[in-house]
Amino acid sequence: MDRRKEIDWPTLTATLRPENSPGFLLWQVTNLWQRRLRARLEGVGLTHVQFVLLAGLAWLEGREGSVSQSRLAQFCRTDAMMTSQVVRALEGAGLVRRSANAKDGRAKALGVTDAGADVLNKAMPAVLETDSAFFGTLGGGGQADLVQALRRLWQAQEAN
Numbered sequence: 001m002d003r004r005k006e007i008d009w010p011t012l013t014a015t016l017r018p019e020n021s022p023g024f025l026l027w028q029v030t031n032l033w034q035r036r037l038r039a040r041l042e043g044v045g046l047t048h049v050q051f052v053l054l055a056g057l058a059w060l061e062g063r064e065g066s067v068s069q070s071r072l073a074q075f076c077r078t079d080a081m082m083t084s085q086v087v088r089a090l091e092g093a094g095l096v097r098r099s100a101n102a103k104d105g106r107a108k109a110l111g112v113t114d115a116g117a118d119v120l121n122k123a124m125p126a127v128l129e130t131d132s133a134f135f136g137t138l139g140g141g142g143q144a145d146l147v148q149a150l151r152r153l154w155q156a157q158e159a160n
Helices: 007-015 022-042 047-065 069-076 080-092 114-159
Strands: 096-100 107-110
Touching: 022 047, 022 114, 047 069, 047 080, 047 107, 047 114, 069 080, 069 107, 080 096, 107 114
Parallel strands: none
Antiparallel strands: 096 107
């Protein structure tokens, strides 16, 4: 049987060509950016999600004090189970500490250790440099336009 007769070729070729599909382009660009970021963060011993959670924890701890794991997951918009696994790995590496939560006896308070601060301070410039090199091809105005467009998409989808 000739399967081509069952496939809507005009739709297939119109939507899956990289120059025609915003979703495909976003996926490809995201993969390229993630590869570059992963290579840079390997040098400091972090994965991207570890960096996001460590930076998010540092941000929250500096502004809110005691931070629960659920608050960290909410802030970073990460899955609770995945957050738990990554926090456990960060704790095992000595980058995060868990202690009794004064506000909620059932929860643990998370904090960035001195070693975690050292790693984060090394990782932040690597992330900023990676972003600058990757998105720098857009120019300053192009980067700002991209950030605005991504924020609009994000906010519109969060509202749905």
